[in-house]
Amino acid sequence: GPKVLQIPSHQIIDMGQMVTLNCDPVSNHLYFYWYKQILGQQMEFLVNFYNGKVMEKSKLFKDQFSVERPDGSYFTLKIQPTALEDSAVYFCASSLGLGGRSYEQYFGPGTRLTVL
């Protein structure tokens, strides 16, 4: 089936540094999402994005977070500066639309972010 790719699979950085997580969504999808999962905890919604704009964000989406998808390239999540509590697995997802079966979200394998 359709695949969502995430690059890198694992990133280790020092606290205070900037990090960019990259997502290559399904090619004809229009809606993009980021979720965060801390080890041993449930996955939580961060943000969704359509037509160049954030549609909805959760309280976990701090001011240090930003998302963009310039010119149809990677959908990115940038954290600047990072904090220890940002250590988690970040999952990207995409969906074709918002109607019927097109609501289905396809998830990538995740990027494990470790902040030291």
Place this chain on the structure above:
Amino acid sequence: DAKTTQPDSMESTEGETVHLPCSHATISGNEYIYWYRQVPLQGPEYVTHGLQQNTTNSMAFLAIASDRKSSTLILPHVSLRDAAVYHCTPRTGGNNKLTFGQGTVLSVIP
């Protein structure tokens, strides 16, 4: 957001039919129920979804109670590959946000 309740874990033997329950008593009239499953080191995988009517696809049968306060995901003839964490999640609002709980860990014994 509608709150869901699922058993922490269930166990089955290969070839059996498994019934995974989910309670969603506070679900609103226009919220769909989605089921995803997740195995370690991978993102969630879509299983099925429904609103009011029972639905079926190649992976599972979804039975939704007539009052919509609960649903049951039925997996026929489970195999070892069906071992995963199964999440019952309401699709919230027009922005397609998924709300995950802890899910049910399904173990499948050979």
